[in-house]
Amino acid sequence: MEEFFANASVSAFVGAFSAFVLVIITDRRRLYRKRKVLRNVISDSGDHARFKIDSVERNMELVQAGKITAAPIMRFPTETIRALQVEVIDILDANRNQAISALLYWMAAIDDQLDKAVEKAEQIVAHERRDPQCVEKQHLYAEYKEILEESLKNLRSLVQLIAHYVSGQPERIQEFTHE
Numbered sequence: 001m002e003e004f005f006a007n008a009s010v011s012a013f014v015g016a017f018s019a020f021v022l023v024i025i026t027d028r029r030r031l032y033r034k035r036k037v038l039r040n041v042i043s044d045s046g047d048h049a050r051f052k053i054d055s056v057e058r059n060m061e062l063v064q065a066g067k068i069t070a071a072p073i074m075r076f077p078t079e080t081i082r083a084l085q086v087e088v089i090d091i092l093d094a095n096r097n098q099a100i101s102a103l104l105y106w107m108a109a110i111d112d113q114l115d116k117a118v119e120k121a122e123q124i125v126a127h128e129r130r131d132p133q134c135v136e137k138q139h140l141y142a143e144y145k146e147i148l149e150e151s152l153k154n155l156r157s158l159v160q161l162i163a164h165y166v167s168g169q170p171e172r173i174q175e176f177t178h179e
Contacts, residue, residue, distance in 0.1 A: 031091050038084040039166065042103060045076055046162035049155050052114070056152045059117070063145050068128075070121035073114045076107035099161075099170035106158045113151045120144040 055073050062068060085092070085100050092100070124140045157176070164172040 031088050034084055035088045035091055038081065038088060038100075041077060041081055041084065042100070042162060043166045045081070045103075045107065046159055046166065048074070048076060049110075049158045049162065052110075053152060053155045053159070056114075056117075056148050056155065059121075060145065060148050060152070063141060063148070068121050068124050068141075068144070070118055070125050072118050075111045078104050078107050078111075081107075095170040095174070096165075099165050099173040102173050103158070103161060103165060106154065106161060110151060110154050110158060113147060113154065117144060117147040117151060120147060 052073055059069060081100065081104060085097070085104075089097060120140060120143055124137060124144060127137050127140065161173050161176060164170065164176075
């Protein structure tokens with residue numbers, strides 16, 4: 001047996017095989033670490049959604065006071081989440097993968113809604129500069145308020161969905177029904 005391992009070819013094979021196994025173990029550990037990073041980024045997006053809820057509520061209070069702000073609201077990190085999802089897709093089960101895709105859809109839709117709200121606010125500000133007594137202003141305010149209300153409802157739903165994902169219940173995201 002000692003002669004078998006003393007052979008240079010066998011020793012080279014054992015060394016190469018050991019290196020191969022080490023690389024596989026290291027890659028797996030790296031993938032699981034990235035999956036944890038993905039979960040953390042999604043969790044951070046839940047915090048981000050709560051901050052957006054505060055911003056939308058403040059904008060709605062301003063509308064009630066007859067004021068308006070056209071300040072943009074920072075977008076969700078959907079590209080980062082999508083890139084991490086692609087990297088760890090091999091170790092995600094179907095429920096988690098579908099849940100992440102659903103979360104990305106919600107985040108993108110909410111960002112689009114909030115972009116429309118900013119555009120509507122810019123239109124209102126422009127109308128107020130040109131003609132403070134503009135009749136169309138009330139219609140624009142109503143549209144702006146409607147967009148904010150829908151965004152607020154969607155943000156609250158997103159916070160729930162992210163909580164399901166982070167708590168290890170991704171299947172509840174597929175079961176979720178929008179009010």
